[in-house]
Amino acid sequence: MTHFLDLWPIPASELxxxxxxxxxxxxxxxxxxxxxxxxxxxxxGRTLAMIFEKNSTRTRVSFxxxxxxxGGSSIVLNAGDMQLGRGESITDxxxxxxxxxxxxxxxxxxxxxxxxxxxxATIPVINGLTEKSHPCQIMADLQTLEEAGLPLKGARxxxxxxxxxxxxxxxxxxxxxxxxxxxxxxxxxxxxSIDVERARNEQGRIDLYRTASEAAAGADxxxxxxxxxxxDLDAEKRLKDLAPFxxxxxxxxxxxxxxKFLHCLPAHRGEEVDxxxxxxxxxxxxxxxxxxxxxxxxILEWCLVG
Ligand code: CP
Ligand code: NVA
Numbered sequence: 252m253t254h255f256l257d258l259w260p261i262p263a264s265e266l267x268x269x270x271x272x273x274x275x276x277x278x279x280x281x282x283x284x285x286x287x288x289x290x291x292x293x294x295x296g297r298t299l300a301m302i303f304e305k306n307s308t309r310t311r312v313s314f315x316x317x318x319x320x321x322g323g324s325s326i327v328l329n330a331g332d333m334q335l336g337r338g339e340s341i342t343d344x345x346x347x348x349x350x351x352x353x354x355x356x357x358x359x360x361x362x363x364x365x366x367x368x369x370x371x372a373t374i375p376v377i378n379g380l381t382e383k384s385h386p387c388q389i390m391a392d393l394q395t396l397e398e399a400g401l402p403l404k405g406a407r408x409x410x411x412x413x414x415x416x417x418x419x420x421x422x423x424x425x426x427x428x429x430x431x432x433x434x435x436x437x438x439x440x441x442x443x444s445i446d447v448e449r450a451r452n453e454q455g456r457i458d459l460y461r462t463a464s465e466a467a468a469g470a471d472x473x474x475x476x477x478x479x480x481x482x483d484l485d486a487e488k489r490l491k492d493l494a495p496f497x498x499x500x501x502x503x504x505x506x507x508x509x510x511k512f513l514h515c516l517p518a519h520r521g522e523e524v525d526x527x528x529x530x531x532x533x534x535x536x537x538x539x540x541x542x543x544x545x546x547x548x549x550i551l552e553w554c555l556v557g
Contacts, residue, residue, distance in 0.1 A: 253554045254369045255377045258386050258423040259449055265553070266390075266427050273394050273542070273549035285316060289548075292322025293556055297353040299323060301379065304330040304359045305481045309516065310379045310387065313543035314356050314551075321548055326352065330359075345371035354555055360482055375554035377547075382416055382482055383443070387550060388515045389420035391542035392474075393428060395535050398542075399511055401471055404429035409470035409506065411435045411463045412496045412523055413489070414442030417476045417515055422446045426455030433458045435466025437492050463496045467505040473498055474513045475523045490522060498524040503533060511535050 258266060280289055288295075299318045301311065311327065318325045330336050335344050345368045348355055354375045359365050362381035369376040378386055393403060407430070410418050414436045422442055425432045432450075434442055434457065447457050460466045467473050478493040479486045503510060512524075512533045520526040529536060 252373065253375050253557070255375070255386060255550050255554055256365060256369055257378065257384050258389065258420060258427055261427075263427040269390060269549045269553050270394055270397070270546070272552060273390070273545040274398070276548055277545040280320070286319060288322045289320055293552055294318060295322035297323035297555060299325045299354045299356060299551065300328055300348055300352040301325060302328045302330055302333070302335070302355065302357040302359070305380070307358055307379070309540055309543050310358060314379070314547055317544050317547040317551055320544075321551060323353070341367045342371035344368070349373040354551065377550060377554060380416065382480070384419045384423065385416045385515065386420050386423070387543065387547055388417060389424050390546040390550065392513055392515070392539055393424060394542045394546050395513065395539045396472060396511065398538065399535055401511065406430040406471045407433060407469060408472045408474060409433045409435065409466045410474050411466050411498055411502070412475055412493055413440050413478055413480070415476060415480050417474075418442045419446045421474065422450045422455070422457055425457060426450050426453035431456035431458065433460060433466040433468075433470060435460045435463045435496060437461070437496065440493065463498070463502055464505050467502050470506040470510055472511045472513060473503060473506050476515055477517065477519060478523050493523070497522065498528050500525060500527050500531070503528055513539055516540055
């Protein structure tokens with residue numbers, strides 16, 4: 252059984268094949284109506300259940316369309332409507348859903364719950380975001396950069412702001428795809444040291460800085476994310492502490508002339524990024540959002556077919 256919980260346990264060659272499949276499926280159906288299944292419909296007859304403990308626009312819709320385009324179907328479950336929301340255990344829920352559906356995507360408050368769910372499930376489980384990582388998003392981000400003509404091997408990617416779940420997934424990806432990551436965060440917002448050490452042990456280059464300017468210097472890509480993630484309770488303090496890490500046109504000038512801008516969305520213009528950057532020519536955010544669909548089709552196929 253193949254789970255997609257994080258990038259770090261998955262061999263680089265398999266991640267590479269997932270990205271290649273995402274790109275070729277995207278190219279093969281270019282121009283087709285969005286609701287039409289791919290000709291080979293590799294997941295015909297399969298059903299994906301999606302559990303949401305937190306809000307979602309992109310993950311919800313892109314996974315739903317992804318399974319449809321692969322010939323399968325989906326069931327959306329808001330955790331609050333399930334017995335899970337009344338205290339039924341994660342492990343019983345995993346055991347039960349394993350008898351009904353073929354795979355589960357779960358967006359959870361606690362990463363440990365996703366791990367427990369996967370351990371108890373007898374079907375593939377996909378992490379649709381936790382407080383610790385967002386592995387589906389990073390696959391879409393990397394697909395977007397390659398499609399924009401940036402070879403990942405040897406690229407310099409700058410992560411600016413909070414060392415959050417998205418930062419962790421970039422750190423996990425760095426050694427797998429051979430790019431170096433420059434992380435600029437204020438004190439107290441550094442990425443988890445376990446992630447940094449894990450990447451460095453795999454010969455990943457992760458450079459940690461205390462300013463946005465140092466992180467962005469010479470970068471091929473500058474990446475921002477919200478300063479207040481879902482579940483963060485200290486919004487006011489975060490907005491104040493992280494304010495110097497806003498991606499502005501001036502900060503983009505520190506990066507390479509043709510540098511690209513990424514943001515997983517939802518964005519807050521004027522907080523973590525200025526409108527002239529996210530709505531400007533360097534921004535790839537809508538390609539990035541679209542690629543959630545294509546990357547997740549490849550993830551689903553990898554989990555369910557191999
Ligand atoms: N980027 C992302 O995961 O968006 P949603 O929260 O809308 O799913
Ligand atoms: N870091 C953000 C990403 C949202 C897609 C959050 O966890 O809320």
